[in-house]
Amino acid sequence: MERSLDIFLDKLTARTRLTEEERRAVLALPGRSERLEAHKPFVLFGDAATTATLVIDGFCARVEAPSDDKRQITAIYVQGDMPDLYSAFQPEAVANLETLTQATIARISHADIREVMRRFPAVAEAFCRYLVADAVITAEWLVNVGSRDARAALAHLFCEMAVRMGKVVANNFSFHFPVSQLQLSEATGLSAVHVNRSLGSLRHDGLMRVERGAVQVPDWKGLVQAAQFNERYLMAPATRRYAI
Amino acid sequence: MERSLDIFLDKLTARTRLTEEERRAVLALPGRSERLEAHKPFVLFGDAATTATLVIDGFCARVEAPSDDKRQITAIYVQGDMPDLYSAFQPEAVANLETLTQATIARISHADIREVMRRFPAVAEAFCRYLVADAVITAEWLVNVGSRDARAALAHLFCEMAVRMGKVVANNFSFHFPVSQLQLSEATGLSAVHVNRSLGSLRHDGLMRVERGAVQVPDWKGLVQAAQFNERYLMAPATRRYAI
DNA sequence: CGCATATTTGATAGATTTCAATTTATGTGG
DNA sequence: CCACATAAATTGAAATCTATCAAATATGCG
Numbered sequence: 169m170e171r172s173l174d175i176f177l178d179k180l181t182a183r184t185r186l187t188e189e190e191r192r193a194v195l196a197l198p199g200r201s202e203r204l205e206a207h208k209p210f211v212l213f214g215d216a217a218t219t220a221t222l223v224i225d226g227f228c229a230r231v232e233a234p235s236d237d238k239r240q241i242t243a244i245y246v247q248g249d250m251p252d253l254y255s256a257f258q259p260e261a262v263a264n265l266e267t268l269t270q271a272t273i274a275r276i277s278h279a280d281i282r283e284v285m286r287r288f289p290a291v292a293e294a295f296c297r298y299l300v301a302d303a304v305i306t307a308e309w310l311v312n313v314g315s316r317d318a319r320a321a322l323a324h325l326f327c328e329m330a331v332r333m334g335k336v337v338a339n340n341f342s343f344h345f346p347v348s349q350l351q352l353s354e355a356t357g358l359s360a361v362h363v364n365r366s367l368g369s370l371r372h373d374g375l376m377r378v379e380r381g382a383v384q385v386p387d388w389k390g391l392v393q394a395a396q397f398n399e400r401y402l403m404a405p406a407t408r409r410y411a412i
Numbered sequence: 413m414e415r416s417l418d419i420f421l422d423k424l425t426a427r428t429r430l431t432e433e434e435r436r437a438v439l440a441l442p443g444r445s446e447r448l449e450a451h452k453p454f455v456l457f458g459d460a461a462t463t464a465t466l467v468i469d470g471f472c473a474r475v476e477a478p479s480d481d482k483r484q485i486t487a488i489y490v491q492g493d494m495p496d497l498y499s500a501f502q503p504e505a506v507a508n509l510e511t512l513t514q515a516t517i518a519r520i521s522h523a524d525i526r527e528v529m530r531r532f533p534a535v536a537e538a539f540c541r542y543l544v545a546d547a548v549i550t551a552e553w554l555v556n557v558g559s560r561d562a563r564a565a566l567a568h569l570f571c572e573m574a575v576r577m578g579k580v581v582a583n584n585f586s587f588h589f590p591v592s593q594l595q596l597s598e599a600t601g602l603s604a605v606h607v608n609r610s611l612g613s614l615r616h617d618g619l620m621r622v623e624r625g626a627v628q629v630p631d632w633k634g635l636v637q638a639a640q641f642n643e644r645y646l647m648a649p650a651t652r653r654y655a656i
Numbered sequence: 657c658g659c660a661t662a663t664t665t666g667a668t669a670g671a672t673t674t675c676a677a678t679t680t681a682t683g684t685g686g
Numbered sequence: 687c688c689a690c691a692t693a694a695a696t697t698g699a700a701a702t703c704t705a706t707c708a709a710a711t712a713t714g715c716g
Contacts, residue, residue, distance in 0.1 A: 183502065214644070230551070232551070232552070232555045234555050234559050234560060234640050235559075235640055238559045238560075239559075240554065240555040240558050240559040242551040242554050242555065243551070254544045254547070257537060257540040257541055257544060258427065258540075258541045258544045258545075258647070260647075262544070262548045262551075262645065262647065263548075263551065293501060296501040296502075296540060296543070297501055297502045299540070299543060299544065299547070300498045300501060300502045300506070300543065301502075302547065303498070303543070303546065303547035303550060304506045304507075306547060306550050306551050306554060307474070307476065307486040307487070307506075307507065307550050308476070309554055310484065310486050310550060310553055310554045310557060311476045311478050311484040311486065313554060313557050313558040313601070314484045314557040314558075314600070314601025315478050315479075315482045315483075315484040315601055316478060316482075317671080318671080318672075348693085348694065348695090349694075349695065349696095350693095350694080350695095356558070357557065357558025357559055358672075358673090359672070359673050359674075360694095360695090361672085361673070361674080361675095361696085361697090362671085362672055362673070364695065364696060364697090365672095365696090365697090368696085380681085380682095396478050396479055400458070401506065403502070403504070403506065561703080561704095562703080562704075592661085592662065592663090593662075593663070593664095594661095594662080602704075602705090603704065603705050603706075604662095604663090605664090605665090605704085605705075605706080605707095606703085606704055606705070608663065608664060608665090609664090609665090609704095612664085624713085624714095
């Protein structure tokens with residue numbers, strides 16, 4: 169919990185200057201942690217919420233199901249993210265939240281979150297900016313699905329996750345991101361078969377390869393180019409380690 | 413300006429109870445209004461912002477251009493919307509805002525917005541919920557583009573606009589929505605030709621027809637069904653006239 | 657009327673999905 | 687460590703949807 173709150177705080181301070189006291193107040197937020205298996209919903213659309221969620225480890229997603237045989241992942245959340253911070257302002261879940269992999273989450277009560285915001289307006293501001301950043305990422309995801317072909321869309325998704333997890337340290341690196349091709353297909357609006365072939369194409373071109381949950385990027389610049397990826401939308405200084 | 417501020421206030425009070433004094437404070441927000449021709453950018457990605465925009469009349473859009481020959485509309489805004497209210501929290505434009513049609517906008521200074529929020533925390537809360545609602549609409553748009561076929565995606569877009577403008581008064585109605593098929597194609601990620609054919613298919617089935625800027629809906633229930641439209645995501649009580 | 661913009665239509669190419677089957681990984685209990 | 691069960695990845699072929707190109711028609715506006 170401490171580690172992921174640290175990361176969450178880092179994401180906040182990337183865009184809002186906070187005093188030592190304000191930082192301590194965020195880090196002191198208490199939470200009940202839960203261990204969850206993969207493919208497990210932990211927030212349901214329409215539910216009245218009294219807590220917000222912090223991702224401690226593993227990967228989670230916001231999922232919508234427009235029909236029985238269709239699922240769309242509209243956001244992916246990683247360690248240190250708060251997928252439903254919005255519920256502290258609007259206490260009704262606007263979408264399902266599920267684990268993509270085994271994961272640990274912490275439930276942080278709205279009461280505590282609102283108390284911190286009341287005592288420290290700068291923290292409230294930081295939370296609002298976090299919400300804005302999340303919305304901007306959703307909009308960029310929409311661009312991805314609407315305007316890029318399958319190869320570029322997948323490349324873009326991997327670029328974004330690499331940056332958001334602070335894993336881009338050189339032109340050649342790898343990072344842990346164990347989501348299945350079916351899940352990638354739900355995120356990109358493609359079929360699983362086409363995801364498989366598009367990943368094959370990226371591998372063939374030496375841009376990236378997925379191996380047992382690890383994404384190997386031998387040519388970051390090439391991947392960025394193939395994805396038309398411009399990390400500016402993530403709204404975090406490039407020097408920052410973690411971005412959302 | 414008064415009329416559209418009224419509508420904006422209505423959208424706020426749909427989700428947040430405000431006192432008479434708080435309502436008056438919102439309605440008293442001063443703005444410089446501008447008349448704009450169609451296809452005119454009025455906020456540019458990356459710009460430092462000192463004002464937020466209120467749409468007084470006409471239609472506007474948030475647009476992103478991932479490459480020179482691709483444009484993606486990620487949101488459409490109508491009378492009484494504030495497309496960049498987020499900039500009061502994070503004063504850097506995260507996307508272009510453009511007019512889709514002739515339009516009138518008002519620029520409202522961040523200073524005035526923040527002063528109202530400082531004096532009336534409930535108004536600040538209402539603004540935050542407005543941001544959340546906007547983000548939820550973007551996510552639903554992503555579902556639209558990613559998970560629905562062309563016909564359903566277009567039907568869904570028209571359903572959403574009809575509800576957001578408070579035009580759904582019976583099973584048979586019409587409303588003014590003069591956006592071109594090219595603009596619809598940029599909103600849905602389809603080609604303009606395919607938009608044309610899909611609209612033709614909806615017309616053929618007697619669900620809706622577009623005539624000189626007016627959308628005629630002879631069979632709202634049928635259109636809702638074709639779109640898999642569930643207005644719940646708009647997060648406004650059904651009794652409300654205007655929703656975002 | 658005439659230009660510019662928007663819509664419509666046809667034909668073709670290309671991208672993506674679906675279906676079906678096979679192979680490969682992964683995890684679990686014995 | 688093996689055998690099994692399960693999930694995930696891969697492959698091929700055909701069907702479908704959607705894009706592109708090119709041209710014709712309609713519409714709005716000065």
